[in-house]
Amino acid sequence: MTVLLKLYGSLLSQPSRAVELFLSINKIPYQSILINVLKEDHKSDKFLKLNPFNKIPVIDDDGFVLKERYVEETNGRFGKQQLTIMSQYSSANSVSP
Numbered sequence: 001m002t003v004l005l006k007l008y009g010s011l012l013s014q015p016s017r018a019v020e021l022f023l024s025i026n027k028i029p030y031q032s033i034l035i036n037v038l039k040e041d042h043k044s045d046k047f048l049k050l051n052p053f054n055k056i057p058v059i060d061d062d063g064f065v066l067k068e069r070y071v072e073e074t075n076g077r078f079g080k081q082q083l084t085i086m087s088q089y090s091s092a093n094s095v096s097p
């Protein structure tokens with residue numbers, strides 16, 4: 001069974017919206033998990049285990065956790081972590097948040 005990529009975020013968060021757009025445009029199936037920053041969900045023990053920096057968005061791709069929207073290298077090439085996720089999805093190499 002395929003495990004859906006999980007996106008922890010909120011529509012109130014511009015970085016979260018950028019990642020949602022990236023996933024949608026590249027047709028990457030994902031499960032959206034709302035983190036309500038107004039209720040400080042991002043400071044809960046459960047969330048801090050995922051991202052000790054208490055920031056959204058966070059991507060959990062079957063245990064491979066990305067805590068930072070930007071994993072690109074300075075010259076605009078994709079970083080190793082982002083490539084790992086993108087390489088699993090055939091059309092995922094055209095748009096980056």
Ligand SMILES: N[C@@H](CCC(=O)N[C@@H](CS)C(=O)NCC(=O)O)C(=O)O
Nearest residue numbers: 013014015054055056057068069070
């Ligand atoms: N560099 C991070 C920044 C993420 C970020 O600043 N997220 C904000 C929401 S837009 C956040 O989680 N704020 C909660 C806080 O700082 O307590 C990224 O782009 O992924």
